[in-house]
Amino acid sequence: MKFKPIDQLSPKVARAEHTLLGAEIAEHDRRYYQDDAPTISDADYDALRRRYEALEAAFPELHAPDSLTKKVGAAPSQKFAKAKHAVPMLSLGNVFSDEEAHEFVARVRRFLGLKDDAPLAFTAEPKIDGLSCSLRYEQGELVLAATRGDGFEGEDVTANVRTIADVPHRLKGDAPAVLEARGEVYMNRADFAALNERQAEAGKMIYANPRNSAAGSLRQIDASVTAQRPLRFFAYAWGEASDMPAKTQKGMLDFLHHAGFVTNRLTKLCHSADEMIAHYRAIEQQRSSLGYDIDGVVYKVDDLSYQQRLGFVSRAPRWAVAHKFPAERATTVLRAIDIQVGRTGALTPVARLDPVTVGGVVVQNATLHNADEIERKDIRVGDTVVIQRAGDVIPQVVEVVLEKRPTDELPKYKFPTRCPRCDSAVVQETDDDGAADVVRRCSGGLICPAQAVERLKHFCSRLAMDIEGLGDRQIELFHEKGLIKTPADIFTLQKRSEAGEFDLTQWEGFGETSVRNLFASIEQRRRIALNRFVYALGIRRIGETNARRLARHFGTFEALRAVASKATEGSEAREEINNIDGVGDVVAEAVADFFLEEHNEKALDALLREVAPQPMEAVANDSPVAGKTVVFTGSLERLTRDEAKAQADRFGAKVSGSVSKKTDLVVAGPGAGSKLTKAQELGIEVISEDEWFRRTGQE
Numbered sequence: 001m002k003f004k005p006i007d008q009l010s011p012k013v014a015r016a017e018h019t020l021l022g023a024e025i026a027e028h029d030r031r032y033y034q035d036d037a038p039t040i041s042d043a044d045y046d047a048l049r050r051r052y053e054a055l056e057a058a059f060p061e062l063h064a065p066d067s068l069t070k071k072v073g074a075a076p077s078q079k080f081a082k083a084k085h086a087v088p089m090l091s092l093g094n095v096f097s098d099e100e101a102h103e104f105v106a107r108v109r110r111f112l113g114l115k116d117d118a119p120l121a122f123t124a125e126p127k128i129d130g131l132s133c134s135l136r137y138e139q140g141e142l143v144l145a146a147t148r149g150d151g152f153e154g155e156d157v158t159a160n161v162r163t164i165a166d167v168p169h170r171l172k173g174d175a176p177a178v179l180e181a182r183g184e185v186y187m188n189r190a191d192f193a194a195l196n197e198r199q200a201e202a203g204k205m206i207y208a209n210p211r212n213s214a215a216g217s218l219r220q221i222d223a224s225v226t227a228q229r230p231l232r233f234f235a236y237a238w239g240e241a242s243d244m245p246a247k248t249q250k251g252m253l254d255f256l257h258h259a260g261f262v263t264n265r266l267t268k269l270c271h272s273a274d275e276m277i278a279h280y281r282a283i284e285q286q287r288s289s290l291g292y293d294i295d296g297v298v299y300k301v302d303d304l305s306y307q308q309r310l311g312f313v314s315r316a317p318r319w320a321v322a323h324k325f326p327a328e329r330a331t332t333v334l335r336a337i338d339i340q341v342g343r344t345g346a347l348t349p350v351a352r353l354d355p356v357t358v359g360g361v362v363v364q365n366a367t368l369h370n371a372d373e374i375e376r377k378d379i380r381v382g383d384t385v386v387i388q389r390a391g392d393v394i395p396q397v398v399e400v401v402l403e404k405r406p407t408d409e410l411p412k413y414k415f416p417t418r419c420p421r422c423d424s425a426v427v428q429e430t431d432d433d434g435a436a437d438v439v440r441r442c443s444g445g446l447i448c449p450a451q452a453v454e455r456l457k458h459f460c461s462r463l464a465m466d467i468e469g470l471g472d473r474q475i476e477l478f479h480e481k482g483l484i485k486t487p488a489d490i491f492t493l494q495k496r497s498e499a500g501e502f503d504l505t506q507w508e509g510f511g512e513t514s515v516r517n518l519f520a521s522i523e524q525r526r527r528i529a530l531n532r533f534v535y536a537l538g539i540r541r542i543g544e545t546n547a548r549r550l551a552r553h554f555g556t557f558e559a560l561r562a563v564a565s566k567a568t569e570g571s572e573a574r575e576e577i578n579n580i581d582g583v584g585d586v587v588a589e590a591v592a593d594f595f596l597e598e599h600n601e602k603a604l605d606a607l608l609r610e611v612a613p614q615p616m617e618a619v620a621n622d623s624p625v626a627g628k629t630v631v632f633t634g635s636l637e638r639l640t641r642d643e644a645k646a647q648a649d650r651f652g653a654k655v656s657g658s659v660s661k662k663t664d665l666v667v668a669g670p671g672a673g674s675k676l677t678k679a680q681e682l683g684i685e686v687i688s689e690d691e692w693f694r695r696t697g698q699e
Ligand code: IVH
Pocket: 090, 091, 092, 125, 126, 127, 128, 129, 130, 131, 132, 148, 184, 236, 237, 298, 317, 320, 322
């Protein structure tokens, strides 16, 4: 890299170079930290930075508060470096009753095509109430410890985890070259109580429960503080493994135990739903004497080849489930009912309560679900009510304690007929059969400020654009002050601030550093994964999974928009969206509604001037079926229908329900009828189920 000698620069030229260089460095930082895809060598990057610093040394007036020289290393506003998980860290689905536990087992059998009497084993073990962590060992040495984060990327807490006595720094015995051990960091109840006592004496922060205490202790910037905290670790799972030391869940746990980890002694191998439930009851009996908090029992299919076949749906494995303990209950007085307006206008009644402790947590607000529920339970302001809380689920009002209703008769609750925020009429949608939807909505749409704020919150949230520093509170404030009205406004904040429109540093709660960090985290999100972007738009019925489906199917935002914006009812475009596997009429209609709405068109145009959604990488793109549209038809003999779909998904193929010009491949089993005929007419390649296995490299 060649630069002009500094002493030959005029102040004006120096300023211009400084600005350009700053932008260039910021871009490289983004590629490096954000995308994990640097485009220059470390040496070249260092040269750019040195030049930048030299300019500032020679021209001190360039040394503005937001100079890059004030930032070091990782993304500025983050406490810890980010760590991408080689294999995503998933969560678990829940069941709350014996019946649902039986259904889980039946579902697994159905997916695998196993008869009722075919043997199928599960492990059953306590669900530890802590925080999960992934520990990466290379050649037996601990090299990285990461928190779960959003499941795909967590925080690098290696130095802190090294201080936990239960975590081996080196694995014992023969270990795979690469092994990620996963499990729960937690704190014993007695240790938690003693820690809180010490904290109180020292005038330091008190933790609400052992889980918070474990999380707070792990996320200390100074690892020597973590070292003094009594953290523990149970291993119960794994991520990447260069080879597998066992063929079963139980076998893997035994391996982890021999490698030096603590595994839970209450893990049991069960051979039926009844046996699993019996073990659940046994663990529940011991719950209070275990010494640490648990909130249920986890059931996992024992055979790892079955686990592999079952795979995942959305963020949870099909082969495991958490059987939660019953919710805890308490009674308190209902003081008021507030109405919250959601991002799609849904009105949710929220109970404001006299504070009460339920399962170790102080509850002041609880959901009342909807108008019908209030009516059915005849809940009135002033009533004594039963509150229930199950794990991390939002507390809810279960029923009224009628004996405690004050004698001077309380008036019946009337659900508002106008939106409490924008005064638009409240409407109740009806479905095709004319039945009224339980949800009442504000009909104000884009004029309702509450809906606008909720949409912005959703846009910035963790699974969407994930803009650090723009939390709910900040968004409410910025919206109220008129600084941010639409998502695009977020990306022009810095420019407008520099143009002197406002000075955030003068606002309460915003210092120079926090403003600088906020601008930096906004900048980082100008490039964003397509699925996150689609999810962030807050289209009705488009959650994370559907957003991923749309992103995968279309590949780029332009392609999605081109089709969706002409997807009127009955059109070929609507049909295409409809045919995406997992997407049906209702979702296709919601997508079309969004893109056909003129206001949204404008907001999107403005947003796309600021943000570049990145094309989706084809999944498993070395698979010969990746990116292809596949139709399964006839009776399959080796795969159940669900499994066929799941496999296609895994190999990056799209499954469609009907044969059209866009179909690339038809997998036909015996008895295939009209779809096969149509494929032959259109000259589409037809293969057998066996050939499908060969093509996808499974045999
Ligand atoms: S297995 C792919 N086993 O529960 C499945 N999770 O609600 C990975 N957890 O994020 C999880 N005890 O933090 C598993 N014995 C156990 C567990 C357990 C606690 C946590 C874990 C997970 C969360 C899901």
